[in-house]
Structure formats: structure tokens, C-alpha cells
Amino acid sequence: MNLIEVRNLHFSYQNDHDVLKGIDLTFDHRSTAIIGQNGAGKTTFVKLLKGLLKPVTGDILVNGINTKETSVAKLAAQIGLVFQNPGDQIFKSKVYDEIIVGPRNIGMPADEAENMTKRALEAVGLGSKINHNPYDLSFAERKLVSIASILAMDPRIVILDEPTIAQDDPGKQLIKDLIKKLESEGKLVISILHDMDFVSETFTRTIVFQHGRVMIDDDTKSVFSQTDVLREAYLEPPHITQLGNRLGYSETYLTAEQFVNDLLMEKKLKSNIN
Incomplete structure (x- = not known):
């Protein structure tokens, strides 16, 4: 079953310059890494998936819902995006309040919202810091707070933008285990990454973007076996x-x-x- 369908997607911030050019992709529950050099269109692409941007041409269907025909708020229960910089996402003065606001906003019953909030905090290893101010935490921990705020809403699709930034080895292992757990539950995790080691150890599928187009889309092992093509995209295995x-x-x-x-x-x- 496809959780996301992308059909002939074009997008530009300016009329004379396409950032994304005719992308056709489908996503099932396989964990998927999106890699490519800066400027390849990766972040723009995931913002389109989330509905923060709308296609100039083409369509994106998220669980059968066309992103052109709905709001970001209505998509929130279906798809969650964790930004690269947690400062762009965190706005509450207590960790607990930061996590529970999402479940409340999508209409989750009070008891369930509280339970999902606690489960999400435990999943990212921050159960003991439930009453802390997020900005008293390290950058790496604030990143985990951002991840927990999305997990608490229990979406079928989770998008992570550079989740390993500032994480030490235990932090990376925690995120890796979390991604694999979500995949085993039939959920789709899409992540933008520059950490090729983390990609190879974690993701089932890898997509290479270059100049606003999909250059390679295959299982991760097959992608990293294509060294000449990766070199063309200025990537190293x-x-x-x-x-x-x-x-x-x-x-x-x-x-x-x-x-x-x-x-x-x-x-x-x-x-x-x-």
C-alpha cells in the first residue's frame, strides 16, 4: 500500500527557475533516506510532502489526500515533519507542554494525549526531563524533544530532517532503533541526511536527488554499489x-x-x- 504518491511534481520559488523538475515517486512503509548535495531540492521536497508548500504542477497524495486540497493542520494527523533546527519547532517553556500540544491540536482524547506524550518522551530517552525548559537542554536533546512532539501525534508518516546532527553515538543508536521500530510497525520514516554511515546502517531504501531530479531510487545496498553515479552527484559511499x-x-x-x-x-x- 502506498502511503504517499507523487505525480509529475514541479515546484519553483521563482517563475523562471524550477527547484523540482518532474518528480514521480511512491512511498510504502519502507524507511527511506533522501540524500544529495545542498541545493538538490531535498528540503523543498519534504516541505511539499508535509503541505507547507504546494506544487506548481503535479500532485502529492498523502494517504489518498491531495495536499493541494487540504490544510497543513488537517494533514498533521497523517504526516509529521521534524525540522533540522529544533529552534524552528519548539515554542513552549516546558518539555511536557511542548509534546502534548500536538496531540491536543489534532483532537486526541485527553487520556490518550497524556499517554502518547509520556510514551514519546520515553521513546527518545527524555522521560526524566518532562518538567525541564527545552532551552535548558542541549541542542541534541532539543532535537529529541522535536522528534517526540511528532511521535506523540502517532502519524503514519514521519519525516526527519538531519536527525543525527549533534548526536553522539548513543543518540544516533537511539534514533536508529526508533526508525527501525517505526518501520516494523508499518509506519513510513523519510529522512534527509548527509551522514552516509547512518544511512547505510538504518534505511531500507535510498533516493538520490540532484539538481531537482531523482537520480537514483533503489534499495540502499544497490544505491551505494553505484560508486560512479554517486560521484556524479558529489556523494561518497x-x-x-x-x-x-x-x-x-x-x-x-x-x-x-x-x-x-x-x-x-x-x-x-x-x-x-x-
């Missing part, structure tokens, strides 16, 4: 993929664990032969 390539392996490695397991297997086979 993940570090572990590059290491495997330099050592002459034909396999496209996405995680260090896969790489090490193959090395150990290779060593064991050689030992048995000898």
Missing part, C-alpha cells in the same frame, strides 16, 4: 563501503558488523583448508 572497495571486495558492505563477519568467515575457511 559510507566509510565501510569504501574500505571494502579499496581492499578489493566485490561485496557492497553497509555495516562494520557485516564486514567483520565476512573477514572472520574468510579466515576460518582458510584455516580449515590449511
Whole structure:
């Protein structure tokens, strides 16, 4: 089942310059990373998905709802967007109030709103900071508050703009586990990222944008195996993929664990032969 359908999408901020040019895409529940150089049109694209911008030409259907024919408020229960900068999203003076405002705004019953707020805070590891002022928290924690504010509304679709910015390794692992959990629940997570290592370890599908067009759209392993095409888009494969390539392996490695397991297997086979 397609949660989002994008048909012949064109968009421009100025009449003489298209930012997005004839994009046709469908999204099911597979977690999807959108990568590409700055200016490729990624952020504009997700703002269109959320309904913050409207197509100049073409249509976007979110759970069957045409974004041209509805408001951002009405789409809020269907699709949530976490901005790159939490300062663009946070406006309350207490973490709890920041999280619960979304569920209340979409008409969630009081008991359910409270329960979803607590669950969202626990999911991002901030259950103990429910009464803190968000601006007394670190940037990384404020990012997690922004993520929780979307999760609390329980949308079928979650969009994350650069979720790993300022996160340490435990923070990245928390977000990775969260994305995988949402995907296992049949929800769609779309994320804009420049962290190729995180992309390779986390996302099922990867889309490469370049100059307002879709350059590659495939499973993540297939995308990172196309080194020449990635070079054209001024992108580099993940570090572990590059290491495997330099050592002459034909396999496209996405995680260090896969790489090490193959090395150990290779060593064991050689030992048995000898």
C-alpha cells in the first residue's frame, strides 16, 4: 500500500527557475533516506510532502489526500515533519507542554494525549526531563524533544530532517532503533541526511536527488554499489563501503558488523583448508 504518491511534481520559488523538475515517486512503509548535495531540492521536497508548500504542477497524495486540497493542520494527523533546527519547532517553556500540544491540536482524547506524550518522551530517552525548559537542554536533546512532539501525534508518516546532527553515538543508536521500530510497525520514516554511515546502517531504501531530479531510487545496498553515479552527484559511499572497495571486495558492505563477519568467515575457511 502506498502511503504517499507523487505525480509529475514541479515546484519553483521563482517563475523562471524550477527547484523540482518532474518528480514521480511512491512511498510504502519502507524507511527511506533522501540524500544529495545542498541545493538538490531535498528540503523543498519534504516541505511539499508535509503541505507547507504546494506544487506548481503535479500532485502529492498523502494517504489518498491531495495536499493541494487540504490544510497543513488537517494533514498533521497523517504526516509529521521534524525540522533540522529544533529552534524552528519548539515554542513552549516546558518539555511536557511542548509534546502534548500536538496531540491536543489534532483532537486526541485527553487520556490518550497524556499517554502518547509520556510514551514519546520515553521513546527518545527524555522521560526524566518532562518538567525541564527545552532551552535548558542541549541542542541534541532539543532535537529529541522535536522528534517526540511528532511521535506523540502517532502519524503514519514521519519525516526527519538531519536527525543525527549533534548526536553522539548513543543518540544516533537511539534514533536508529526508533526508525527501525517505526518501520516494523508499518509506519513510513523519510529522512534527509548527509551522514552516509547512518544511512547505510538504518534505511531500507535510498533516493538520490540532484539538481531537482531523482537520480537514483533503489534499495540502499544497490544505491551505494553505484560508486560512479554517486560521484556524479558529489556523494561518497559510507566509510565501510569504501574500505571494502579499496581492499578489493566485490561485496557492497553497509555495516562494520557485516564486514567483520565476512573477514572472520574468510579466515576460518582458510584455516580449515590449511
